[in-house]
Amino acid sequence: MPPKKGGTVGGGKKKGHDTNQVSHDHDTQEERLQAVVLSDSYQTRFRPLTLERPRCLLSLCNMPxxxxxxxxxxLAGVSEVIVVSCVHAAEIQEYIANSRWSSSSSPFTIETILSPESMSVGDAMRDLDGKGLITSDFLLVSGDIVCNVPFDKVLAEHRQRRAKDSNAIMTMVLREANPLHRTRSRAESAIFVLDEATNQCLHYQDVKSRKRMKNIKLEPEIFTKSTDLVIRNDFIDCHIDICSPDVPALFTENFDYNHIRKDFVHGILTSDLLGKTIFAHIVTDHYAARVRSLQTYDAVSKDVISRWTYPITPDSNLLADQTFRYQRGHIYKEEDVVLARSCKIESRSVIGARTIVDDGSVVSSSVIGRRCKIGKNVTITSAYIWDNVSIEDNVVVESAIIGDGAILKDGCHVMPGAIVSYNVVVGKGIVVSGDKRLTKTSGEEDTIDRTDVDVVGPDGDGFEYEEESELEEDDDYEEIVNSSGLVYSTASMNVSDSSLSNESEDERLPRKVRRRRFSTASSTTAISEDSDDESFLREAQSSVERAISENHDIDIAALELGTLRMAKNAQFHEVRAATIAALMDRITQLSVGGAARQAVETVLNRWAKLFKRQVFDLYDQVDLIQLVQRECARNPQGSSILVHALSNLYNQDILDEEAILKWWQAELSRKEDAEMIKVVEFVQKFIDWLTTADEESEEEDDSE
Structure with a gap:
């Protein structure tokens, strides 16, 4: 990137430029942080939507x-941003030029680089190296990142390593998550072998979800580099990397490097000649994800709505003309929304400005863009309706994406998983099955009307998009189709709603995804036994009880639990179980005499924040409720304690309405374990309040 005026050596007077000034300028050069944003994903998973618009400008919760x-x-403190554009470069340039990031108040400068010949990350990096734009450590990301990780510590650790060893060329930011976390890509996974003490990455292996791995091959040399290794496959890899200026040059030297992980990282780690090292920074208590597939688009959208990404939420109104307001139940509405009195806007919904929803229509867990017209008796569930969409009467849309300007005519039904792209018209009464992707363009420049009346009806406009034949011949094509859709089939994962409640307590424990320690003490590879779960539960519960009795700071208590979990290789389920056991014991002590509500509030108002570092998704929330219920079953005041605990955890945004209702529906279907069932007798009133509060709130807003 061209230097700022007067900001580098040689920018002022050349004569008399003393060594102190040169040293100062050099330090400034080292301290600044560049970022490279790859606006193209070099994939086709979002087609046909990306035929007409770049993925980085697709709408997520009504914001590109x-x-x-x-x-x-x-937030990361970047001073210069280089946006590498391949497809739709002109549209990206225009958007950036008209955005707040190009104003004088922007925290960084932006330069857009056209790279029309780039077909991969490797091509883009080689192009950057050829232009000589990278002059310092830089942040490498895609244009589809959602992240609220404070970056000061990550960057400081990277620079400290670089100061000690110039061969430490990269730090990968990885987010720890359980195997079923919804923001983990089902199509792609990976195994990382790390040095436990330093988090140096010693081995990387790409894993395809449909291929069940029974073993992993490690080179013997790895065991000479570390005496304590951990094998991890519980990361969300959102491809946030801090790179040294050497990285683009290494791509240039190795023209077979195309992918950042399976080519570059794997190649660096297996090279005997380069001597370069790569490290990992593991995030456990903040949010980081990449929208790399339709499945993760759905997951990240839900996380933004549920405020896991705070402060990056719809009501932050990051765009100048946004006017979102937050309402109970994770409902966000902009100004000038017109809602008929008999329509229902249910929890986890986003409604854009100047949208109209008519009588009898129900919007649930969905995002509606701006200037949309929703007719009468329409049902929209877990769907994404973009701007200027017209939906006529009696239409049903389930778990689908409807692009800008589309029209859904009277009585049509869009099934889960379908995509209706820009300006497509779906005719009256037509059913769009979940495997259909409808479009008005194939990406080719032609003016032929290709409307398929069998697909969109005689009064429709559009046709079914078919993927290019070259991709279908790819070994991974079937996996990409099955694992990257908006609706992901969990048939092969042994997961169901019933599994959350109908199994015994022992069966309900998650299958172990253990980290294994390796030792070089013997000539054979030795794998330690799994840690004793009961021992961990006792120690963890004692740790929480000690924190309560000695009134420790929340951060210290959480750190002790985290350290113990890592030492014992325990899962977050066990951490939650131990925490709940300790807190419920304290509540029981304080509730002697019948003061259940006061006891719950006293304990949870102080200590429930521990769950912020133990609960990461819907499954974790349901598991937390079941653990509370199990403890309450042992308490004479269990029914009262349970309802007050649910209310308290809901008000503190630890439990979402969706998780509570999911647990409740499972409880209603249970017919065994009467002792567990009896503690829910008081909960019905809370559930009734939960499901009617949104409606009452809407009526109050209308009356105002």
Missing amino acids: LLEYTFEFLA
């Missing part, structure tokens, strides 16, 4: 994905 990426870079 690129805005989330820029917001993260601003």
Whole structure:
């Protein structure tokens, strides 16, 4: 990137430029942080939507994905941003030029680089190296990142390593998550072998979800580099990397490097000649994800709505003309929304400005864009309706994406998983099955009307998009189709709603995804036994009880639990179980005499924040409720304690309405374990309040 005026050596007077000034300028050069944003994903998973618009400008919760990426870079302290554009470059340039990031108040400068010949990350990096734009450590990200990780510590650790060893060329930011976390890509996974003490990555292996791995091959040399290794496959890899200026040059030297992980990282770690090292920074208590597939688009959207990404939420109104307001139940509405009195806007919904929803329509867990017209008796569930969409009467849309300007005519039904792209018209009464992707363009420049009346009806406009034959021949094509859709089949994962409640307590424990320690003490590879779960539960419960009795700071208590979990290789389920046991014991002590509500509030108002570092998704929330219920079953005042605990955890945004209702529906279907069932007798009133509070809130807003 061209230097700022007067900001580098040689920018002022050349004569008399003393060594102190040169040293100062050099330090400034080292301290600044550049960022490279790859606006193209070099994939086709979002087609046909990306035939007409770049992925980085697709709408997520009524804001382009690129805005989330820029917001993260601003929080990370980046001073210069280089946006590499391949497809739809002109549209990206125009958007950036008209955005707040190009104003004088922007925290960084932006330069857009056209790289029309780039077909991979490797091509883009080689192009950057050829232009000589990278002059310092830089942050490498895609244009589809949603992240609220404070970056000061990550960057400081990277620079400290670089100061000690110039061969430490990269730090990968990885987010720890359980195997079923919804933001983990089902199509792609990976195994990382790390040095436990330093988090140096010693081995990387790409894993395809449909291929069940029974073993992993490690080179013997790895065991000479570390005496204590951990094998991890519980990361969300959102491809946030801090790189040294050497990285682009290494891509240039190795023209077979195309992918950042399976080519570059794997190649560096297996090279005997380069001597370069790569490290990992593991995030456990903040949010980081990449919208790399339709499945993760759905997951990240839900996380933004549920405020896991705070402060990056719809009501932050990051765009200048946004006017979102937050309401109970994770409902966000902009100004000038017109809602008929008999329509229902249910929890986890986002409604854009100047949208109209008519009588009898129900919007649930969905995002509605701006200037949309929703007719009468329409049902929209877990769907994404973008701007200027017209939906006529009696239409049903389930778990689908409807692009800008589309029209759904009277009585049509869009099934879960379908995509209706820009300006497509679906005719009256037509059913769009979940495997259909409808479009008005194939990406080719032609003016032929290709409307398929069998697909969109005689009064429709559009046709079914078919993927290019070259991709279908790819070995991974079937996996990409099955694992990257908006609706992901969990048939092969042994997961169901019933599994959350109908199994015994022992069966309900998650299958172990253990980290294994390796030792070089013997000539054979030795794998330690799994840690004793009961021992961990006792120690962890004692740790929480000690924190309560000695009134420790929340951060210290959480750190002790985290350290113990890592030492014992325990899962977050066990951490939650131990925490709940300790807190419920304290509540029982304080509730002697019948003061259950006061006891719950006293304990949870102080200590429930521990769950912020133990609960990460819907499954974790349901598991937490079941653990509370199990403890309450042992208490004479269990029914009262349970309802007050649910209310308290809900008000503290630890439990979402969706998780509570999911647990409740499972409880209603149970017919065994009467002792567990009896503690829910008081909960019905809370559930009734939960499901009617949103409606009452709407009526109050209307009356105002």
